[in-house]
Amino acid sequence: MDAPMQVHDFPLIAGILAVAAGAALLAVWLKQPLIVAFIGVGILVGPVGLGWVTTDGTIELLAHLGIAILLFLVGLRLDIHLIRSTGPVALATGLGQVAFTSIIGFGIARLLGMDVVTALYVAVALTFSSTIIIVKLLSDKREIDHLHGRIAVGFLIVQDIVVVAVMIVLTAFGQESSGSMRADIFTVFAKGVALVVGVVLLMKLVLPRLLHTVARSQELLVLFGVAYAVSVAAVSDWLGFSSEVGAFLAGMSLASTPYRDALGARLVSLRDFLLLFFFLALGAQLEFTDAGEQISEAIVLSVFVLVGNPLIVLVIMALMRYPVRVGFLAGLTVAQISEFSLILAALGLSLGHITNATVSLITVVGLITIGGSTYLILYSHQIFQRIGPWLERFDRTQGRAHRPAQDRPPCDVILYGLGRFGGRIADRLTTDGWRVLAVDCDPYRVKHRHRHGMQVVFGCAEDVHFLEALPLESARAVISTVPVADVNRALLHGLRHHAYAGRIVVTAHNERDAVDLAGAGIEVVLEPFRIAADATVELLEELVANERRADDGSADGGAEREAE
Secondary structure, three states, rough: OOOOOOOHHHHHHHHHHHHHHHHHHHHHHOOHHHHHHHHHHHHHHOOOOOOOOOOOOHHHHHHHHHHHHHHHHHHHHHEEEHHHOOOOOHHHHHHHHHHHHHHHHHHHHHHHHOOHHHHHHHEEEEEOOOHHHHHHHHHHHOOOOHHHHHHHHHHHHHHHHHHHHHHHHHHHHOOOOOOHHHHHHHHHHHHHHHHHHHHHHHHHHHHHHHHHOOOOOOOHHHHHHHHHHHHHHHOOOOOOOHHHHHHHHHHHOOOOOHHHHHHHHHHHHHHHHHHHHHHHHHHHHHHOOOOOHHHEEEEEEEHHHHHHHHHHHHHHHHOOOOHHHHHHHHHHHHHHOHHHHHHEEEEEEEEOOHHHHHHHHHHHHHHHHHHHHHHHHHHHHHHHHHHHHHHHOOOOOOOOOOOOOOHHOOEEEEOOOOOOHHHHHHHHHHHHHOOEEEEOOOHHHHHHHHHOOOOOEEOOOOOHHHHOOOOOOOOEEEEOOOOOOHHHHHHHHHHHOOOOOEEEEEOOHHHHHHHHHHOOOOOOEEEEHHHHHHHHHHHHHHHHHHHHHHHHHHHHHHHHHOOO
Protein backbone atom coordinates (compact mmCIF):
# COMPACT_ATOMS: atom_id res chain seq x y z
CA MET A 1 0.00 0.00 0.00
CA ASP A 2 1.24 3.49 -0.83
CA ALA A 3 2.09 5.76 2.05
CA PRO A 4 -0.80 7.95 3.15
CA MET A 5 -0.87 11.52 1.99
CA GLN A 6 0.34 14.25 4.29
CA VAL A 7 -2.43 15.44 6.62
CA HIS A 8 -1.62 19.11 6.06
CA ASP A 9 -2.03 18.71 2.27
CA PHE A 10 -4.79 21.13 1.28
CA PRO A 11 -6.45 18.88 -1.33
CA LEU A 12 -6.59 16.09 1.25
CA ILE A 13 -8.39 18.29 3.77
CA ALA A 14 -10.77 19.41 1.02
CA GLY A 15 -11.48 15.77 0.14
CA ILE A 16 -12.10 14.81 3.76
CA LEU A 17 -14.49 17.71 4.26
CA ALA A 18 -16.35 16.79 1.06
CA VAL A 19 -16.73 13.19 2.26
CA ALA A 20 -17.86 14.45 5.68
CA ALA A 21 -20.48 16.73 4.07
CA GLY A 22 -21.81 13.84 1.98
CA ALA A 23 -21.95 11.53 5.00
CA ALA A 24 -23.68 14.21 7.06
CA LEU A 25 -26.28 14.66 4.31
CA LEU A 26 -26.94 10.92 4.37
CA ALA A 27 -27.23 10.98 8.17
CA VAL A 28 -29.79 13.79 8.05
CA TRP A 29 -31.81 11.86 5.47
CA LEU A 30 -31.72 8.79 7.73
CA LYS A 31 -32.68 10.98 10.75
CA GLN A 32 -29.41 10.16 12.48
CA PRO A 33 -27.20 12.49 14.58
CA LEU A 34 -24.15 13.84 12.76
CA ILE A 35 -21.89 12.12 15.29
CA VAL A 36 -22.70 8.82 13.54
CA ALA A 37 -21.63 10.31 10.19
CA PHE A 38 -18.42 11.73 11.69
CA ILE A 39 -17.42 8.39 13.21
CA GLY A 40 -18.14 6.69 9.88
CA VAL A 41 -16.00 9.22 8.03
CA GLY A 42 -13.17 8.70 10.53
CA ILE A 43 -13.24 4.95 9.89
CA LEU A 44 -13.59 5.44 6.12
CA VAL A 45 -10.60 7.75 5.67
CA GLY A 46 -8.45 6.05 8.34
CA PRO A 47 -6.04 3.13 7.91
CA VAL A 48 -8.90 0.63 8.08
CA GLY A 49 -10.60 2.31 5.11
CA LEU A 50 -9.05 4.47 2.40
CA GLY A 51 -5.86 5.15 4.35
CA TRP A 52 -5.96 8.89 3.77
CA VAL A 53 -5.34 9.79 7.41
CA THR A 54 -3.05 8.38 10.07
CA THR A 55 -2.43 9.65 13.59
CA ASP A 56 -0.78 13.02 13.08
CA GLY A 57 0.05 16.08 15.14
CA THR A 58 -2.18 18.41 13.11
CA ILE A 59 -5.25 16.18 13.37
CA GLU A 60 -4.59 15.50 17.06
CA LEU A 61 -4.26 19.22 17.81
CA LEU A 62 -7.58 20.01 16.14
CA ALA A 63 -9.14 17.03 17.91
CA HIS A 64 -7.99 18.28 21.32
CA LEU A 65 -9.35 21.73 20.53
CA GLY A 66 -12.70 20.17 19.61
CA ILE A 67 -12.89 18.20 22.85
CA ALA A 68 -11.92 21.28 24.87
CA ILE A 69 -14.69 23.35 23.24
CA LEU A 70 -17.15 20.49 23.80
CA LEU A 71 -16.39 20.28 27.53
CA PHE A 72 -16.37 24.07 27.78
CA LEU A 73 -19.92 24.20 26.37
CA VAL A 74 -21.06 21.40 28.69
CA GLY A 75 -19.81 23.40 31.67
CA LEU A 76 -21.30 26.57 30.22
CA ARG A 77 -24.76 24.95 30.02
CA LEU A 78 -24.55 23.27 33.41
CA ASP A 79 -27.76 24.24 35.16
CA ILE A 80 -27.77 22.99 38.74
CA HIS A 81 -31.21 24.55 39.20
CA LEU A 82 -32.58 22.03 36.70
CA ILE A 83 -31.44 19.17 38.94
CA ARG A 84 -33.17 20.85 41.90
CA SER A 85 -36.35 21.46 39.91
CA THR A 86 -36.70 17.82 38.92
CA GLY A 87 -36.33 16.82 42.55
CA PRO A 88 -34.64 13.66 43.80
CA VAL A 89 -35.62 11.77 40.65
CA ALA A 90 -32.73 13.31 38.65
CA LEU A 91 -30.13 12.22 41.21
CA ALA A 92 -31.77 8.84 41.82
CA THR A 93 -32.07 7.91 38.15
CA GLY A 94 -28.73 9.45 37.17
CA LEU A 95 -26.66 7.79 39.91
CA GLY A 96 -28.77 4.61 39.87
CA GLN A 97 -28.31 4.11 36.15
CA VAL A 98 -24.57 4.80 36.42
CA ALA A 99 -24.20 2.24 39.22
CA PHE A 100 -26.36 -0.39 37.49
CA THR A 101 -24.67 -0.10 34.10
CA SER A 102 -21.17 -0.06 35.59
CA ILE A 103 -21.69 -3.14 37.78
CA ILE A 104 -23.65 -5.27 35.31
CA GLY A 105 -21.55 -4.07 32.38
CA PHE A 106 -18.37 -5.06 34.21
CA GLY A 107 -19.80 -8.52 34.79
CA ILE A 108 -20.73 -8.92 31.12
CA ALA A 109 -17.30 -7.73 30.01
CA ARG A 110 -15.62 -10.24 32.31
CA LEU A 111 -17.82 -13.02 30.96
CA LEU A 112 -16.68 -12.02 27.47
CA GLY A 113 -13.10 -12.73 28.57
CA MET A 114 -11.77 -9.21 29.15
CA ASP A 115 -9.19 -8.49 31.82
CA VAL A 116 -10.12 -6.38 34.85
CA VAL A 117 -8.82 -3.00 33.59
CA THR A 118 -10.34 -3.41 30.13
CA ALA A 119 -13.65 -4.54 31.63
CA LEU A 120 -13.67 -1.47 33.88
CA TYR A 121 -13.15 0.88 30.94
CA VAL A 122 -15.81 -0.86 28.86
CA ALA A 123 -18.29 -0.83 31.75
CA VAL A 124 -17.76 2.87 32.46
CA ALA A 125 -17.94 3.72 28.73
CA LEU A 126 -21.35 2.01 28.54
CA THR A 127 -22.60 4.21 31.38
CA PHE A 128 -22.75 7.67 29.85
CA SER A 129 -25.39 8.97 27.45
CA SER A 130 -25.11 11.86 25.03
CA THR A 131 -26.57 15.10 26.36
CA ILE A 132 -26.05 16.79 22.98
CA ILE A 133 -27.96 14.15 21.02
CA ILE A 134 -30.79 13.81 23.54
CA VAL A 135 -31.38 17.55 23.90
CA LYS A 136 -31.41 17.91 20.09
CA LEU A 137 -33.92 15.06 19.62
CA LEU A 138 -36.21 16.19 22.45
CA SER A 139 -36.10 19.78 21.17
CA ASP A 140 -37.01 18.64 17.65
CA LYS A 141 -39.96 16.72 19.11
CA ARG A 142 -40.91 19.71 21.31
CA GLU A 143 -40.65 17.52 24.38
CA ILE A 144 -37.76 19.23 26.15
CA ASP A 145 -40.22 20.96 28.54
CA HIS A 146 -42.33 17.86 29.11
CA LEU A 147 -41.93 16.02 32.40
CA HIS A 148 -39.89 13.17 30.92
CA GLY A 149 -37.77 15.67 28.99
CA ARG A 150 -36.88 17.73 32.05
CA ILE A 151 -36.13 14.60 34.08
CA ALA A 152 -33.95 13.24 31.26
CA VAL A 153 -31.93 16.46 30.99
CA GLY A 154 -31.61 16.49 34.79
CA PHE A 155 -30.05 13.04 35.07
CA LEU A 156 -27.93 13.64 31.96
CA ILE A 157 -26.40 16.61 33.80
CA VAL A 158 -25.70 14.26 36.71
CA GLN A 159 -23.95 11.92 34.26
CA ASP A 160 -21.86 14.79 32.88
CA ILE A 161 -20.65 15.61 36.39
CA VAL A 162 -19.80 11.95 37.00
CA VAL A 163 -17.85 11.61 33.75
CA VAL A 164 -15.74 14.67 34.60
CA ALA A 165 -15.04 13.17 38.03
CA VAL A 166 -13.97 9.90 36.37
CA MET A 167 -11.62 11.79 34.06
CA ILE A 168 -10.07 13.57 37.02
CA VAL A 169 -9.41 10.27 38.79
CA LEU A 170 -8.00 8.57 35.70
CA THR A 171 -5.65 11.39 34.72
CA ALA A 172 -4.55 12.06 38.30
CA PHE A 173 -3.72 8.47 39.20
CA GLY A 174 -2.79 7.32 35.73
CA GLN A 175 0.57 9.04 35.98
CA GLU A 176 3.77 7.56 37.29
CA SER A 177 3.79 7.22 41.05
CA SER A 178 6.42 8.89 43.20
CA GLY A 179 6.51 5.84 45.43
CA SER A 180 4.35 7.01 48.33
CA MET A 181 0.58 6.55 47.94
CA ARG A 182 -0.12 9.07 50.71
CA ALA A 183 2.13 11.66 49.07
CA ASP A 184 0.53 11.05 45.66
CA ILE A 185 -2.97 11.51 47.06
CA PHE A 186 -1.97 14.68 48.89
CA THR A 187 -0.32 16.08 45.74
CA VAL A 188 -3.34 15.34 43.58
CA PHE A 189 -5.67 16.86 46.18
CA ALA A 190 -3.51 20.00 46.53
CA LYS A 191 -3.34 20.50 42.76
CA GLY A 192 -7.08 20.01 42.43
CA VAL A 193 -7.80 22.54 45.16
CA ALA A 194 -5.39 25.02 43.57
CA LEU A 195 -7.08 24.64 40.18
CA VAL A 196 -10.60 25.06 41.57
CA VAL A 197 -9.63 28.00 43.81
CA GLY A 198 -7.93 29.73 40.89
CA VAL A 199 -11.03 29.37 38.70
CA VAL A 200 -13.31 30.56 41.53
CA LEU A 201 -11.15 33.65 42.09
CA LEU A 202 -11.29 34.44 38.39
CA MET A 203 -15.06 33.96 38.44
CA LYS A 204 -15.55 36.29 41.42
CA LEU A 205 -12.94 38.98 40.87
CA VAL A 206 -11.91 39.17 37.24
CA LEU A 207 -14.42 37.66 34.80
CA PRO A 208 -17.50 39.84 35.56
CA ARG A 209 -15.68 43.11 34.83
CA LEU A 210 -13.67 41.69 31.96
CA LEU A 211 -16.70 40.16 30.23
CA HIS A 212 -18.59 43.44 30.46
CA THR A 213 -15.87 45.04 28.35
CA VAL A 214 -15.28 42.06 26.05
CA ALA A 215 -18.99 41.59 25.25
CA ARG A 216 -19.14 44.96 23.49
CA SER A 217 -17.79 43.12 20.46
CA GLN A 218 -19.36 39.78 19.51
CA GLU A 219 -16.23 38.72 17.62
CA LEU A 220 -14.07 39.51 20.64
CA LEU A 221 -16.47 37.60 22.90
CA VAL A 222 -16.05 34.45 20.81
CA LEU A 223 -12.27 34.84 20.68
CA PHE A 224 -12.14 35.39 24.44
CA GLY A 225 -14.30 32.32 25.09
CA VAL A 226 -12.06 30.04 23.03
CA ALA A 227 -8.87 31.54 24.47
CA TYR A 228 -10.16 31.25 28.04
CA ALA A 229 -11.32 27.65 27.58
CA VAL A 230 -8.05 26.54 26.00
CA SER A 231 -5.92 28.43 28.55
CA VAL A 232 -7.62 26.88 31.59
CA ALA A 233 -7.47 23.50 29.82
CA ALA A 234 -3.72 23.96 29.31
CA VAL A 235 -3.21 24.86 32.99
CA SER A 236 -5.20 21.80 34.01
CA ASP A 237 -3.05 19.61 31.76
CA TRP A 238 0.11 21.15 33.22
CA LEU A 239 -1.09 20.36 36.75
CA GLY A 240 -1.51 16.71 35.81
CA PHE A 241 -5.25 16.67 35.13
CA SER A 242 -6.69 16.28 31.66
CA SER A 243 -7.28 19.34 29.51
CA GLU A 244 -10.95 18.30 29.32
CA VAL A 245 -11.35 18.89 33.07
CA GLY A 246 -9.93 22.40 32.77
CA ALA A 247 -12.21 23.24 29.84
CA PHE A 248 -15.21 22.00 31.83
CA LEU A 249 -14.29 24.17 34.82
CA ALA A 250 -13.79 27.14 32.51
CA GLY A 251 -17.32 26.68 31.19
CA MET A 252 -18.75 26.36 34.70
CA SER A 253 -17.09 29.62 35.74
CA LEU A 254 -19.03 31.46 33.01
CA ALA A 255 -22.33 29.60 33.46
CA SER A 256 -23.75 32.19 35.85
CA THR A 257 -22.91 35.20 33.67
CA PRO A 258 -25.48 36.89 31.42
CA TYR A 259 -23.28 36.23 28.39
CA ARG A 260 -23.34 32.42 28.50
CA ASP A 261 -26.20 32.00 26.01
CA ALA A 262 -24.67 34.30 23.41
CA LEU A 263 -21.27 32.69 23.83
CA GLY A 264 -22.66 29.16 23.72
CA ALA A 265 -24.74 29.82 20.62
CA ARG A 266 -21.74 31.17 18.71
CA LEU A 267 -19.42 28.30 19.69
CA VAL A 268 -21.74 25.42 18.79
CA SER A 269 -20.80 25.51 15.09
CA LEU A 270 -17.09 25.66 15.94
CA ARG A 271 -17.55 22.68 18.29
CA ASP A 272 -19.30 20.62 15.62
CA PHE A 273 -16.58 21.39 13.07
CA LEU A 274 -13.66 20.62 15.35
CA LEU A 275 -15.24 17.41 16.68
CA LEU A 276 -15.02 16.08 13.13
CA PHE A 277 -11.24 15.96 13.58
CA PHE A 278 -11.59 14.09 16.87
CA PHE A 279 -13.47 11.35 15.08
CA LEU A 280 -10.92 11.42 12.26
CA ALA A 281 -8.17 10.87 14.81
CA LEU A 282 -10.24 8.18 16.48
CA GLY A 283 -10.81 6.43 13.15
CA ALA A 284 -7.08 6.55 12.43
CA GLN A 285 -6.43 4.58 15.64
CA LEU A 286 -9.05 1.87 15.18
CA GLU A 287 -7.94 -1.71 14.69
CA PHE A 288 -10.39 -4.41 13.65
CA THR A 289 -7.91 -7.26 13.95
CA ASP A 290 -10.61 -9.78 14.85
CA ALA A 291 -13.73 -8.26 13.37
CA GLY A 292 -15.91 -11.33 13.88
CA GLU A 293 -15.23 -11.55 17.61
CA GLN A 294 -15.56 -7.78 18.05
CA ILE A 295 -18.91 -7.67 16.26
CA SER A 296 -20.35 -10.42 18.47
CA GLU A 297 -19.08 -8.66 21.61
CA ALA A 298 -20.39 -5.31 20.35
CA ILE A 299 -23.86 -6.79 19.73
CA VAL A 300 -24.02 -8.27 23.24
CA LEU A 301 -22.96 -4.96 24.84
CA SER A 302 -25.26 -2.93 22.58
CA VAL A 303 -28.31 -5.02 23.48
CA PHE A 304 -27.44 -4.49 27.14
CA VAL A 305 -27.30 -0.70 26.65
CA LEU A 306 -30.43 -0.54 24.47
CA VAL A 307 -32.52 -2.65 26.88
CA GLY A 308 -30.86 -2.55 30.31
CA ASN A 309 -30.35 1.20 30.66
CA PRO A 310 -33.96 2.18 29.88
CA LEU A 311 -35.20 -0.64 32.12
CA ILE A 312 -33.32 0.54 35.20
CA VAL A 313 -34.55 4.13 34.70
CA LEU A 314 -38.10 2.82 34.32
CA VAL A 315 -37.81 0.76 37.52
CA ILE A 316 -36.31 3.61 39.56
CA MET A 317 -38.95 6.08 38.42
CA ALA A 318 -41.73 3.54 39.02
CA LEU A 319 -40.50 3.05 42.58
CA MET A 320 -40.72 6.82 43.00
CA ARG A 321 -44.39 6.66 41.90
CA TYR A 322 -43.92 8.18 38.47
CA PRO A 323 -46.21 6.91 35.70
CA VAL A 324 -44.88 4.04 33.60
CA ARG A 325 -45.23 6.11 30.45
CA VAL A 326 -43.05 8.92 31.85
CA GLY A 327 -40.43 6.42 33.04
CA PHE A 328 -40.39 4.67 29.66
CA LEU A 329 -39.97 7.89 27.67
CA ALA A 330 -37.23 9.14 30.01
CA GLY A 331 -35.52 5.74 29.99
CA LEU A 332 -35.16 5.67 26.20
CA THR A 333 -32.87 8.70 26.42
CA VAL A 334 -30.12 6.58 28.04
CA ALA A 335 -30.26 3.78 25.45
CA GLN A 336 -26.96 4.81 23.89
CA ILE A 337 -23.38 5.66 24.77
CA SER A 338 -22.09 9.16 24.20
CA GLU A 339 -19.18 11.05 22.71
CA PHE A 340 -17.82 11.17 26.26
CA SER A 341 -17.51 7.39 26.17
CA LEU A 342 -15.28 7.70 23.10
CA ILE A 343 -13.28 10.50 24.75
CA LEU A 344 -12.87 8.29 27.83
CA ALA A 345 -11.67 5.43 25.64
CA ALA A 346 -9.17 7.72 23.89
CA LEU A 347 -7.96 8.87 27.31
CA GLY A 348 -7.48 5.28 28.44
CA LEU A 349 -5.51 4.57 25.26
CA SER A 350 -3.24 7.57 25.81
CA LEU A 351 -2.58 6.43 29.40
CA GLY A 352 -1.73 2.93 28.20
CA HIS A 353 -4.58 1.30 30.12
CA ILE A 354 -6.38 -0.19 27.10
CA THR A 355 -5.50 -1.12 23.51
CA ASN A 356 -6.70 0.06 20.13
CA ALA A 357 -8.87 -3.05 19.91
CA THR A 358 -10.84 -1.95 22.99
CA VAL A 359 -11.27 1.53 21.55
CA SER A 360 -12.56 -0.06 18.35
CA LEU A 361 -15.04 -2.17 20.31
CA ILE A 362 -16.38 0.85 22.22
CA THR A 363 -16.67 2.80 18.96
CA VAL A 364 -18.72 0.03 17.31
CA VAL A 365 -21.01 -0.10 20.35
CA GLY A 366 -21.39 3.66 20.04
CA LEU A 367 -22.40 3.42 16.38
CA ILE A 368 -24.97 0.70 17.08
CA THR A 369 -26.52 2.27 20.17
CA ILE A 370 -26.57 5.87 18.93
CA GLY A 371 -28.17 4.81 15.68
CA GLY A 372 -30.67 2.48 17.36
CA SER A 373 -31.67 4.80 20.21
CA THR A 374 -32.28 7.68 17.80
CA TYR A 375 -35.11 5.75 16.17
CA LEU A 376 -36.36 4.60 19.57
CA ILE A 377 -36.68 8.21 20.72
CA LEU A 378 -38.18 9.46 17.46
CA TYR A 379 -40.91 6.80 17.58
CA SER A 380 -41.15 6.51 21.36
CA HIS A 381 -44.89 7.13 21.60
CA GLN A 382 -45.73 4.57 18.91
CA ILE A 383 -43.48 2.02 20.65
CA PHE A 384 -45.11 2.63 24.02
CA GLN A 385 -48.54 2.25 22.46
CA ARG A 386 -47.57 -1.29 21.45
CA ILE A 387 -45.65 -2.46 24.51
CA GLY A 388 -47.31 -0.29 27.16
CA PRO A 389 -49.61 -3.09 28.40
CA TRP A 390 -46.55 -5.28 29.05
CA LEU A 391 -45.03 -2.56 31.22
CA GLU A 392 -48.05 -2.09 33.48
CA ARG A 393 -46.54 -4.54 35.96
CA PHE A 394 -44.09 -1.75 36.88
CA ASP A 395 -46.89 0.72 37.62
CA ARG A 396 -46.91 1.98 41.21
CA THR A 397 -49.10 5.06 40.82
CA GLN A 398 -52.23 3.08 41.67
CA GLY A 399 -50.62 2.01 44.93
CA ARG A 400 -50.46 5.63 46.12
CA ALA A 401 -52.99 6.33 48.85
CA HIS A 402 -55.58 8.76 47.45
CA ARG A 403 -57.70 11.06 49.52
CA PRO A 404 -61.40 10.04 49.21
CA ALA A 405 -63.49 12.22 46.90
CA GLN A 406 -65.97 13.12 49.67
CA ASP A 407 -63.12 14.54 51.76
CA ARG A 408 -62.14 17.04 49.07
CA PRO A 409 -63.79 20.46 48.80
CA PRO A 410 -66.10 20.86 45.79
CA CYS A 411 -64.71 22.42 42.63
CA ASP A 412 -65.98 23.88 39.37
CA VAL A 413 -63.17 22.67 37.11
CA ILE A 414 -60.79 19.70 37.28
CA LEU A 415 -57.69 20.55 35.25
CA TYR A 416 -55.08 17.96 34.21
CA GLY A 417 -51.60 19.29 33.50
CA LEU A 418 -49.85 22.39 34.86
CA GLY A 419 -47.36 23.05 32.10
CA ARG A 420 -47.08 26.40 30.34
CA PHE A 421 -50.47 26.04 28.67
CA GLY A 422 -52.31 24.36 31.55
CA GLY A 423 -50.73 26.60 34.18
CA ARG A 424 -51.90 29.70 32.33
CA ILE A 425 -55.45 28.32 32.09
CA ALA A 426 -55.45 27.46 35.80
CA ASP A 427 -54.30 30.96 36.74
CA ARG A 428 -56.92 32.67 34.57
CA LEU A 429 -59.77 30.48 35.82
CA THR A 430 -58.74 31.03 39.44
CA THR A 431 -58.49 34.80 38.90
CA ASP A 432 -61.98 34.82 37.37
CA GLY A 433 -63.39 33.18 40.48
CA TRP A 434 -63.63 29.54 39.40
CA ARG A 435 -62.79 26.85 41.93
CA VAL A 436 -60.04 24.84 40.23
CA LEU A 437 -58.66 21.46 41.28
CA ALA A 438 -55.43 20.87 39.35
CA VAL A 439 -53.94 17.41 38.78
CA ASP A 440 -50.32 16.87 37.71
CA CYS A 441 -47.88 13.97 37.78
CA ASP A 442 -44.87 16.26 38.33
CA PRO A 443 -44.10 16.48 42.09
CA TYR A 444 -42.22 19.76 41.59
CA ARG A 445 -45.21 21.46 39.98
CA VAL A 446 -47.54 20.13 42.68
CA LYS A 447 -45.30 21.49 45.42
CA HIS A 448 -44.81 24.83 43.65
CA ARG A 449 -48.52 25.41 43.07
CA HIS A 450 -49.38 24.45 46.65
CA ARG A 451 -47.15 27.28 47.82
CA HIS A 452 -49.27 29.71 45.78
CA GLY A 453 -52.51 28.57 47.39
CA MET A 454 -53.93 26.56 44.50
CA GLN A 455 -55.62 23.23 45.21
CA VAL A 456 -53.33 20.70 43.51
CA VAL A 457 -53.08 16.93 43.77
CA PHE A 458 -50.57 14.42 42.42
CA GLY A 459 -52.12 12.14 39.81
CA CYS A 460 -52.08 10.96 36.21
CA ALA A 461 -54.66 11.41 33.48
CA GLU A 462 -54.29 7.80 32.33
CA ASP A 463 -54.91 6.42 35.84
CA VAL A 464 -58.66 5.71 35.66
CA HIS A 465 -58.72 4.55 39.30
CA PHE A 466 -57.57 8.02 40.38
CA LEU A 467 -60.91 9.44 39.21
CA GLU A 468 -62.51 7.84 42.27
CA ALA A 469 -60.58 10.34 44.42
CA LEU A 470 -61.85 13.39 42.52
CA PRO A 471 -65.10 15.34 43.23
CA LEU A 472 -66.62 14.64 39.82
CA GLU A 473 -70.16 15.32 41.11
CA SER A 474 -69.45 19.01 41.67
CA ALA A 475 -67.18 19.60 38.67
CA ARG A 476 -68.84 21.37 35.75
CA ALA A 477 -65.90 20.65 33.42
CA VAL A 478 -62.87 18.39 33.18
CA ILE A 479 -60.03 19.87 31.13
CA SER A 480 -56.95 17.98 29.99
CA THR A 481 -54.02 20.08 28.75
CA VAL A 482 -51.91 16.95 28.18
CA PRO A 483 -51.38 16.89 24.37
CA VAL A 484 -51.14 13.08 24.08
CA ALA A 485 -54.01 11.41 22.25
CA ASP A 486 -53.72 8.04 24.02
CA VAL A 487 -53.73 9.69 27.45
CA ASN A 488 -56.84 11.69 26.59
CA ARG A 489 -58.60 8.60 25.26
CA ALA A 490 -57.87 6.81 28.53
CA LEU A 491 -59.21 9.79 30.49
CA LEU A 492 -62.35 9.87 28.34
CA HIS A 493 -62.89 6.14 28.92
CA GLY A 494 -62.50 6.59 32.69
CA LEU A 495 -64.91 9.54 32.84
CA ARG A 496 -67.53 7.61 30.90
CA HIS A 497 -67.02 4.63 33.20
CA HIS A 498 -67.82 6.90 36.17
CA ALA A 499 -70.87 8.32 34.31
CA TYR A 500 -69.50 11.85 34.38
CA ALA A 501 -72.14 14.24 32.95
CA GLY A 502 -70.17 17.50 32.75
CA ARG A 503 -68.18 19.05 29.92
CA ILE A 504 -64.98 17.34 28.73
CA VAL A 505 -62.26 19.43 27.11
CA VAL A 506 -58.97 17.91 25.88
CA THR A 507 -55.86 19.15 24.08
CA ALA A 508 -54.38 17.91 20.80
CA HIS A 509 -50.83 18.44 19.57
CA ASN A 510 -51.79 18.41 15.88
CA GLU A 511 -54.80 18.45 13.58
CA ARG A 512 -54.82 14.67 13.06
CA ASP A 513 -55.09 14.00 16.81
CA ALA A 514 -57.78 16.68 17.06
CA VAL A 515 -59.90 14.94 14.41
CA ASP A 516 -59.43 11.54 16.08
CA LEU A 517 -60.42 12.87 19.50
CA ALA A 518 -63.44 14.69 18.10
CA GLY A 519 -64.46 11.43 16.43
CA ALA A 520 -64.26 9.70 19.82
CA GLY A 521 -67.08 11.93 21.04
CA ILE A 522 -65.23 14.80 22.75
CA GLU A 523 -67.08 18.07 22.30
CA VAL A 524 -64.19 20.54 22.63
CA VAL A 525 -60.64 19.82 21.46
CA LEU A 526 -58.07 22.56 22.09
CA GLU A 527 -55.20 23.08 19.65
CA PRO A 528 -52.73 25.47 21.36
CA PHE A 529 -50.54 25.98 18.28
CA ARG A 530 -53.52 26.70 16.00
CA ILE A 531 -55.08 29.00 18.59
CA ALA A 532 -51.80 30.89 19.00
CA ALA A 533 -51.37 31.16 15.23
CA ASP A 534 -54.93 32.46 14.73
CA ALA A 535 -54.52 35.00 17.53
CA THR A 536 -51.19 36.14 16.07
CA VAL A 537 -52.68 36.57 12.58
CA GLU A 538 -55.61 38.58 13.99
CA LEU A 539 -53.21 40.81 15.89
CA LEU A 540 -51.02 41.38 12.80
CA GLU A 541 -54.06 42.11 10.61
CA GLU A 542 -55.30 44.65 13.16
CA LEU A 543 -51.88 46.33 13.30
CA VAL A 544 -51.65 46.50 9.49
CA ALA A 545 -55.22 47.84 9.25
CA ASN A 546 -54.44 50.56 11.81
CA GLU A 547 -51.32 51.55 9.86
CA ARG A 548 -53.31 51.73 6.63
CA ARG A 549 -55.97 53.89 8.26
CA ALA A 550 -53.25 56.15 9.63
CA ASP A 551 -51.59 56.41 6.20
CA ASP A 552 -54.92 57.08 4.50
CA GLY A 553 -55.69 59.75 7.10
CA SER A 554 -52.35 61.43 6.48
CA ALA A 555 -52.89 61.32 2.72
CA ASP A 556 -56.40 62.78 2.99
CA GLY A 557 -55.15 65.53 5.26
CA GLY A 558 -52.41 66.39 2.81
CA ALA A 559 -54.87 66.50 -0.07
CA GLU A 560 -57.19 68.81 1.85
CA ARG A 561 -54.31 71.15 2.61
CA GLU A 562 -53.29 71.19 -1.08
CA ALA A 563 -56.90 71.98 -2.08
CA GLU A 564 -56.95 74.91 0.32
